[in-house]
Amino acid sequence: MSYVAMFVSRREPPVSGTSVPSVPPVPSYGPYREDCPWCGSRRLRGRPRGAGPRQGAPHRSLVERCSDCRHVFRNPPLTPGPEHPVVRAGVRIGHVLAARAMARRCPEPESWLDVGTGDADFPRAARAYFPYTSFDGLDPTGRVLRARAVERVEEALVGRLTDHHVAVRVRERYDVVSLFQYLERVPDPRAELRAALGALRPGGHLLVDVADPRRLAPVHPVGLGAELVAQGCTVLTGTRGHRVIARKDASTP
Ligand SMILES: [Zn+2]
Known part of the structure; x- marks a missing residue:
């Protein structure tokens, strides 16, 4: 997947010639994968007996478990899409609860x-609890540019945390970095997690929320807590809940 390298900020004049890219339709499921997104092992369990690699678009997203690292994940991953109003209401409630927790x-x-x-x-929901906080948004789609246009975020970044142009721009810049239903959908969640920590100032807080707004059983990265500790963080919540908050220790390199 390719991205348009683009930053739009109220703090800086727009670069001449930039335009909002068209937003492609979002499929219901991401691509099916043969290996564990957390450790790369191909020893996966959970597929129906006899099922092999999917051909064409799959019709179900199944929970699979890695036999090596025990990571559990949906395969193919669920992706954002037009949601039922009840689901959207659940998302809003989750946002409020997360903002209060932080x-x-x-x-x-x-x-x-x-x-x-x-x-x-x-950011729109959290502003009620953080009226003096400057919220920026990062997204692989141009939706974040629309969000910037209606002033839901101060700065819009298009891409992923692991993109070089994004990593350079956000390095040790933020007091808080939040990831809602994000690690479950990216090809390399460990790399994205490390990049998220790289965007935090020492002493900053990371919020990872894996609650599935479609009321499906949340699929929790088994190695999340251990990875956070290995990366020099203190986990402030339980690591098996829907929401994990960790602090990046000041001594983290
Ligand atoms: Zn694994």
Whole structure:
């Protein structure tokens, strides 16, 4: 997948010649994968007996477990799409609960990056709890540019955290980085997680929310807590809940 390298900010004049890219239709499922997104092992369990590699578009997303690292994930991953109003209401409630949870641990962050922000629904909801925080949004689609145009975010970044042009721009810049239903959908969640920590200032807070708004059983990265600790973080919540908050230790290189 290719992205348009683009940043749009209220803080800077727009680059002449840039335009909002068209937003492609989003499929219901991401591509089926043969290996574990967390460790790369191909020893996966959970597929129906006798099922082999999917041909063409799959019709179901199944929960699979890696036999090596025990990571559990939906395969193919669910992707954002037009949602039922009940699901959207569930998403809004999840956003409010997450904002409250972060407010208890980090009440006055100056800067916040919402990763995979889409239309920036979370920054819009969180503003009630963080009126003085500057929210930026990152998304692989041009939806974030629309969100910037209606001032839901201060700065719009198009791409992924692991894209070089994004990583350079966000390095150690934010007090909070949030990832809602994001790690479940990216090809390399560990690399994205490390890149998210790279965007945090020392002492900054990471919010990972894996609650599935479609009320499906949440699929939790088994190695998330261990990976956060290995990367120099203190996990402030349980690692098996729907929402994980961690602090990047000041001594993290
Ligand atoms: Zn694995």
